[in-house]
C-alpha cells in the first residue's frame with residue numbers, strides 16, 4: 001500500500017510512502033478498503049492549517065515504510081479527503097467484500113477500518129483513535145443503497161457534498177438568526193465552492209439580503225459569470241461597498257488585512273462576521289480594526305449535528321437534499337472536473353493547490369490505480 005504524507009511545518013513538502021501490509025491480518029470486526037477516488041480543494045489544505053486545533057491530523061496517523069523508525073514520521077501528517085472506497089477484505093460479518101463506501105479517507109491506496117453501528121445505509125468507523133473526533137467525519141455511507149441514478153454523480157458528490165452541506169448549514173444558521181439584521185451579505189473568497197454553494201442558496205431566496213462577492217482580481221470575471229452575486233469586487237475595492245447598509249460578512253478567506261479593512265469600512269454596520277475558512281492561510285494576521293466581539297468561528301459539523309437532532313435524520317435529509325439539488329445543478333453549469341492520476345499526480349500539483357494556483361472552476365479528482 002502507499003500513502004501521501006505532508007510535512008506539518010511546510011505543507012507543500014510532500015512524499016509518497018510505501019507501507020508493507022503483506023504480513024498484517026485483520027483483527028476481529030476489521031475490514032480493509034481500497035480507495036478508488038477522491039476530491040481535492042482548498043478545504044483539504046485548511047484541514048492542515050487547523051489540524052492541531054481541531055484534530056484533523058488524528059484521523060489517519062502516518063505509517064512508516066520498511067526500514068523507517070518513528071523518528072522518520074515525526075512532523076509528518078495525512079490530510080483527510082472525501083471520496084469513495086471498496087471493501088476488499090472483511091473480518092466483519094455485517095460488512096461484505098465488495099461494499100462501496102462514501103466518506104472520509106486518507107489519500108492512500110488502502111485503509112484498515114473497524115465498522116460499528118452498521119445500519120442498512122451506513123456505518124461508523126469505531127477505530128479507537130477516531131472515537132473523540134466529530135462523529136460526522138466517522139460516518140461511511142453505503143453507496144449501493146443509494147438510488148442507482150446517484151452513481152453517475154459520484155464525482156459531484158465527493159467534490160461538492162462536504163462543501164455545499166456547509167453552505168446549507170450557513171444558510172440555515174443565518175436565516176434562522178434573521179440574517180443578524182443585515183440587508184447585505186459580503187462573501188470573501190467568493191470564488192470558492194463553499195461560497196458559491198451559499199451564494200446560490202441566498203440568490204434563490206427572495207427574502208434574503210443582497211450579496212457582494214469579494215475575490216482576487218484574477219478570479220473576478222469567473223465570479224461575475226456565476227450570476228449568483230449582485231455585485232463582484234476585488235479585495236482592493238472594499239471602499240466601494242455600501243457602508244450604510246447593515247452587513248453580514250461570511251469569510252472563507254481568513255485574510256486578516258482584508259477583514260481589518262472591511263470591518264473598519266463598515267464600522268457599526270458590521271453586524272456579524274462568520275469566520276468559516278482560511279483559504280488565504282498565509283495571511284491570517286488580523287489588524288486593530290477587526291471587530292472581535294461580533295465575529296464568530298463557524299464549524300459546520302456542530303450546526304449539522306444540532307439540526308439532525310432537532311429535525312431527525314429524515315427531516316434533515318429532505319431539507320438539505322432540496323438545497324443541494326439546486327446548488328449542484330447550478331454548479332454543473334461551470335464546474336470542470338479535472339482528472340489527476342493517482343498519488344504521483346497529486347504530488348505533482350500539490351504545491352499549486354497549497355498556493356491557490358488552481359482555477360476556481362476546476363474540480364480536482366484524484367483517481368487511484
Ligand SMILES: NC(=O)c1ccc[n+]([C@@H]2O[C@H](COP(=O)([O-])OP(=O)(O)OC[C@H]3O[C@@H](n4cnc5c(N)ncnc54)[C@H](OP(=O)(O)O)[C@@H]3O)[C@@H](O)[C@H]2O)c1
Nearest residue numbers: 041042043046189191192193194215216277278300355356
Ligand atoms: N468551518 C467549516 O466548517 C468549513 C466547512 C467547509 C469548508 N470550510 C472552508 O471554506 C474554505 C473554502 O473551501 P473550498 O474547498 O470551497 O475552496 P476552493 O473551492 O478550493 O476555493 C478556491 C479559492 O480559494 C482561494 N484560495 C485558495 N487557496 C488560496 C491561497 N493559497 N491563497 C489565496 N487564495 C486562495 C481563491 O479564491 P479567491 O480568489 O476568491 O480568494 C480560490 O479561487 C476553506 O478554508 C474550507 O476549509 C469551512
